[in-house]
Amino acid sequence: MINRIIYFGICILISLSVSCISNVKSIEGTQPNILILFLDDLDPDFRCYGNTLVTTPNIDKLASEGMLFTRAYSAATVCSPSHTTLFTGCYASTIGAPHHRSSYIDKLPDGYSILTDLMSDAGYFTVNFRSKGDLMYQKLYGATAKTDLNFDRGKPENNRESGKEVFKNLQTIDPENIETYFKGGKWNSKESNQPFFAYANIETGKKHGFVPGRKWAKERGIAVDSTKIKIPPHYSDTDEVRSVLASSLDAVSHVDFEVGKFLKALEKSGYANNTLVILMSDHGATLQRHKQSLWTSGIHIPMIIKWPNKIKPSEINEELASIIDIAPTCLNAAGIKIPKTMEGLDLLSNKPNNRKYIFATRDGMNNFFDCSRAVISKEYQYIHHFFPELSFRGNGYAKRTLTFKSMLELYKKDSLNELQRAYFKPSKNYAFELYNLNNDTEETVNLALNSAYKEETLKYQHILFQWQKETGDKVLNARKLLNVEKVPEGTKVDNLLKLKR
Known part of the structure; x- marks a missing residue:
């Protein structure tokens, strides 16, 4: 009798094991959702990067659940060439569109692709987020839907800084109600089992967010004490410098609050367990010697990637990484062939381990020539x-x-x-x-x-x-x-x- 019980017990265990293995294969065979949180004009100034003056619990939690890159860089020093790199997987100079706010090209050269098109062709629901309200409200809360590409600018469908609308869908959200992020509106047109490729451009930390960020932080009792800031050697220690730096850090804390809304909405929606989340910035802060500059203060950026069951928690990556790598990383995660014209590498593969150099460009700014x-x-x-x-x-x-x-x-x-x-x-x-x-x-x-x-x-x-x-x-x-x-x-x-x- 005992032997028969043991036998049936073993059978049940084998059956459960096979079932579990089957389920694992099923999960692994499912294309992941992808959410990119693209933060305009930010240095690696989160607590998880060592800045103890800011309050960034949401981004710190994301880092503790995923991979934090210590040597991530922008491919350009200003918005449009950086955004162009993100969506093409190429240096803006390679496709002949390196200048900011001037000399846009009508279309990509033959053989080059837009990330969103490749995702859409593979069956992904591609969606960009835009906050409802006036322009300044959008720039401080939620997302701006900014694409800002140096090719095929077309009509500015989203806002004044948009390029061609490369997303099939535009989800209008209410930053005061996270229920509107991944539900309702255009989201209702997503098929039930269709994976999504979502993008949120968050401008809360830019220069226009410094003063509101200071006010926001003071109201919550987390404002940075300007007397505790270590002044970089390239700056003189003036009241203005300390005040602006303190405000810029308060804006970082405000960014974290907005990022937290997306992460909480993702969790609440039930999508989090099968979503690859990528958080990064396009270049350095809106400060002297940062944005528009090729020094590391201008191009060293934060980058965090979380992928449940694929990336170990609290993993530190010290390999060279760049915005140029995001497109191939997304494509490989989705099981989509990476075009040969893409110059970036899949950050979740072993290829970056052998990389010795990365590059960054600075060209015309607002039509003023330089190189x-x-x-x-x-x-x-x-x-x-x-x-x-x-x-x-x-x-x-x-x-x-x-x-x-x-x-x-x-x-x-x-x-x-x-x-x-x-x-x-x-x-x-x-x-x-x-x-x-x-x-x-x-x-x-x-x-x-x-x-x-x-x-x-x-x-x-x-x-x-x-x-x-x-x-x-x-x-x-x-x-x-x-x-x-x-x-x-x-x-x-x-x-x-x-x-x-």
Whole structure:
């Protein structure tokens, strides 16, 4: 009798095991949902990245449940080329659309693809989120639906910064009611078993969010104490600098609150267990020497990926990563073939382990010409300025939005040190810059000026030139086109392109 009980017990266990294995296979064979939380203008300033002044419980929790990348970078220093990279898996320079707010291309070159099209063709429900309300409300709460592509701009269907509407659906949400995020509206047109590819562009942390973020944080008793902020060596310690930095960090806490709504709505909807969540920023904060700059302060970004049952909790990834990798990562997760034209790597594969270098570009800003490139390894960053005669702040946005007025006044009085003066000079200090990222995290010592590092500098210069040759990155020969020895400040990209024709 006992033997028969044991026998049937074993049979039941085997049956349950087979059933479990069958269920696992079924789950593994299901295409995951994908949610991208794209945060405009943010440094890695969350608690999970070591900043203890901010309050970021939602993003910290996401990191504890997934993979945090310590060496993630933007492929460009400003919105549109960065967004273009995200949706194509290519450097904006490769497809001939590197300039911000100028010289858009009508369409992608032959053979290149848009991530959303590939997802849609594979049966995904593609959806972008937009908060209801006026423009400023959208920029502070929920999502803006911003795509901001440098190709096929078309009519701005979503808002003033939209490119072609690359998503099939636009979900209008009420940030005060998370029930509207993954239910109702356009979401009702999603088939019951259809996987989704969703995108939320969150602008809460940008410059326009600093003052509201400060107010928001004070109301909750979590405002940053400006006296506790460590002032970077490139900044002078003024009341304005401390005030702006404190407000920028309060805006980060506000971003976390908005991110939390999406994560809670995802959990409440029942989708969380089969959703790959990717959170990152497009480039550095809306601060002097950050946004529009190729120093690490301008291109080192936060990146966190969570995929239940696929990624171990609290995993730290120290490999080189870039926005350019997001498209191939999404495609591979969904079981979709990655086009050969995509230059990025699947971050969840072993391929990034063998990567030695990544690249970043800075070109025309708001139609004001410039051109610089950066090569980043785990040890060094090399920056090459093709037109050092042009200043770092040679466009209206940089002068108006990215400049500390108090530092500008100190510069005029010749009261800044050489490090602090660099941003304000009428031309760049050097044509080449080389920094040791391990020993000089603030990038204060340009090793390219040291003869002992001449060989290292030339090595990285060669790596850059080789990459440009391989990717077809052609720099406009502005001096030749204008027949000048030095390109004048204020030269327009579009005018150079007309001369080229």
